[in-house]
Amino acid sequence: MKQINNKSKILIVGLGLIGGSYAKALTKKGYKVRAITLDSSDIEYAIDKGFLEDGTTAVTKEYLAWADVIVFSLYPHTFIEWLKKYGSMIKKGTLCTDVTGVKSCILSDAQALMPEGVEFIAAHPMAGRERSGVRHSDETVFHGANYIVVPTEKNSEEAIECCKKLGEELGFYRISVLDAESHDRMIAFLSQLTHCIAVSLMCTNDTPGFEAYTGDSFRDLTRIAKINGEMWSELFIRNKQFLLDEMDNFINQFTTLRNMLENEDKEGMCEMMRISTQRREKFDKPKVNK
């Protein structure tokens, strides 16, 4: 695998929301895309909609050998289980990558389970939807979003470049490179903590009829409370220490504000709001590319 271009053959393992969105984006760019997934009706759907060339539910050496690049779009534990079962069948020279939302806990396992001559380079496409499954896949989910390559010292420069190129081809707004620990700390704060907040807020009060008075603030804070529990609870546990740190930091800040309110410390509250206003300026959305 010297480079990625639209002659490269891409095999998606796990044709769900993200796997399907990869297939859509890459097919549009002229790539040949195939898939291995559990449910044959997902394959039929994708072929019928024109964003998959072929697919199978059976993992065979021959089918894997077709691919120049394999993208694993699976839950973390399923990914590792898959590699234990079938990893040895992957053809020498194949470049393997993934889409997993946490890195430290799986990177060394994944790299160790690759057969000789097969390089695994981790990546995290920071994109998603409130709904799962290939039927909700949509390549525009990548526009304006971040794609993070997470190499270790075992990775070649060549693989890092290929992986970055894949992110570009998918249509991501920003392609970056981070080590696993920095990635996992960042994800704990920017993504996992926000999901914890949304879920907790939604569980806080179920007074009937409140939906009639809901404005944009509440809707925005709880959009991600519609959540794939199976996936996110696994991602939380696999990033436990970093996420616990961020949760505790947040509780500290929130409790500080709560106590200022109890003490009617208007000045203190204003100061927190001044800081939040100022910091938030930096986080405004960039212009979306196409």
Add this chain to the structure above:
Amino acid sequence: MKQINNKSKILIVGLGLIGGSYAKALTKKGYKVRAITLDSSDIEYAIDKGFLEDGTTAVTKEYLAWADVIVFSLYPHTFIEWLKKYGSMIKKGTLCTDVTGVKSCILSDAQALMPEGVEFIAAHPMAGRERSGVRHSDETVFHGANYIVVPTEKNSEEAIECCKKLGEELGFYRISVLDAESHDRMIAFLSQLTHCIAVSLMCTNDTPGFEAYTGDSFRDLTRIAKINGEMWSELFIRNKQFLLDEMDNFINQFTTLRNMLENEDKEGMCEMMRISTQRREKFDKPKVNK
């Protein structure tokens, strides 16, 4: 004041973001709109942009006498101070209303400060922007939003109907009626708590460079962290008990989730996420009217 129609003369007291948006919406509907406000440049701006007929910085009996309806668009304490100073000058038969975000703490004061023959009917237009001032006013902020009339036993049916009509003319999606306590409890949860969360989240972590990796989740949860501290800290303190209750309820839920994570209780986390997903379904945005 028997009814509101576009022959009615509307005087806005306080030409800021919301006062200005009222002026824009009502001018478009053919109403005559004037304003009393502190800064004469705001008046010049609004007249120049064609959404104000006239305005003044001086409160006089004659100027107030022009109005059929006066809309107070002021901070709570400024509203009450204004009434103490000038309330007695309001012409008999004028209908007064407001836009204040909390009700219990000001309703009885405001009603008591109206001269005989002047009825005050409270209302809360649940709409806003991250920026303040008449230059950011925009009547489309009301589309898809809620307008809540908050009468007391002192209000006439006629005034309630007039106030509802005003909400319709402004272009609100839903017009409702609530008593002050129900309003303030609802606001504590749906609006004030969400702002407390956004501010606290923004204060939780200021690692340089995180903005480069920010996705929609974090942006959505912190949009309202750009906040008018002067106004919101006052609204929080004036709704202190209800807001403290909701903050404590939220801390309970969040801490429950935190402890589940610490104990790797995947089942418990999945159950909270199942509840949050199910509840959130009810809160999807209605189709916006025009």
